[in-house]
Amino acid sequence: MGEHKNSANGAIGGASGGVKKQQEMKLVLIGREGVGKSCLMMQYISHSFDENHEPTLEDTSFTQRVVDGKPWALQIIDTAxxxxxxxxxxxxxxxxxxxxxxxxxxxxxxxxxxxxxxxxVARSKDLLDNSAEPIHPHIACVIVGNKVDLPADQFEVTQNDIDRFTRQFEFPFFETSAKTPLNVEEAFERLIRETSMKIFHSQPTPDSSGPQKKSRKEKGHHHHNGGRSGASNKCAIS
Structure with a gap:
């Protein structure tokens, strides 16, 4: 297990010279081993990609972000x-x-x-009492399909698979590359917004909370980035 602090806790000065107090937000990365959770967190926190990254059982990082003018003290947990x-x-x-x-x-x-x-997740938050009720109104989540930098002929997940899955759960979706680092910042920022609105009940800003789906259908150039490199393979461990 590891713990990393990217920046000191405290307050952030506003544009007018005032001080805005940070609110703590805990973000959890979930997914099976090998999908690239650790690399996504590393790219978001330190803007780096480590081709010699080793598997982790659990890792926690701390950072600060301002989204839509609101400062957040983020605790980001990369789960086993x-x-x-x-x-x-x-x-x-x-x-x-x-x-x-x-x-x-x-x-x-x-x-x-x-x-x-x-x-x-729904069971842990006591959301399964009514199995007919969808969980998306009560859970802040963004779905990420990682390793979009790899050649398309290596993909097992089709666009139809993604469309069916995102229709079922109605969470925002991004295709990402922890290596390049396509859509990494965007996915985390959207998650902060979703969490702010659903859990902390902040008011959405214009155009910040609508449907979001960044996928290969909209960005066909994603797949022209060469072959699978050793770095992509090694940093696929979470």
């Missing part, structure tokens, strides 16, 4: 993807405010496993 550590992950399901749900575009099973994880 291994089943034997689910007892620990369940604690984060219960205490987490927002969730970045990550699957590997080259592994269809990793997409299917998110459905089980969503059920566990």
């Amino acid at each position: 993807g291994q089943e034997e550590f689910q007892y620990l992950v369940e604690q984060y399901y219960q205490s987490g405010h927002g969730f970045l749900a990550v699957f590997d575009l080259c592994n269809k099973e990793s997409l299917h496993e998110l459905q089980t994880m969503f059920t566990r």
Whole structure:
């Protein structure tokens, strides 16, 4: 387990010279082992990609962000993807405010496993009493399909798979690359907005809370970035 502080806690000065107090927000990365959760967090926190990254059981980082003028003190938890550590992950399901749900575009099973994880998150938050009620109004989540920088012929998850899954759960979706780093900042920023509105009940800003789906259908150039590199392989461990 590790813990990293990217910046000191405290207040952030406003444009007019005033001081805005930060509010704490806990974001949890979920997904099976190997989908790239650690690399996404590393790219977001330190704008880096480590080709020699080693697997982690759990890692926590701290950083500060201002989104829509509101300062946040973020605690970002990269959970273990291994089943034997689910007892620990369940604690984060219960205490987490927002969730970045990550699957590997080259592994269809990793997409299917998110459905089980969503059920566990809902159960931990006592949202399964009425099975007919959708969970998306009560859970702040963004779905991420990672490793979009790899060649398209390696993808197992099709656009139809993604469309069906996102229609079912109605969470915002982004295709990302922890390496390039396509849509990483955008996905985390959207998660902060979703969490701010659903959990902290902040008022949405114009154009900040509407449907969001950044996928290969809209950005066909994503797949022209060469072959699979050793770095992409090694930093696919979460």
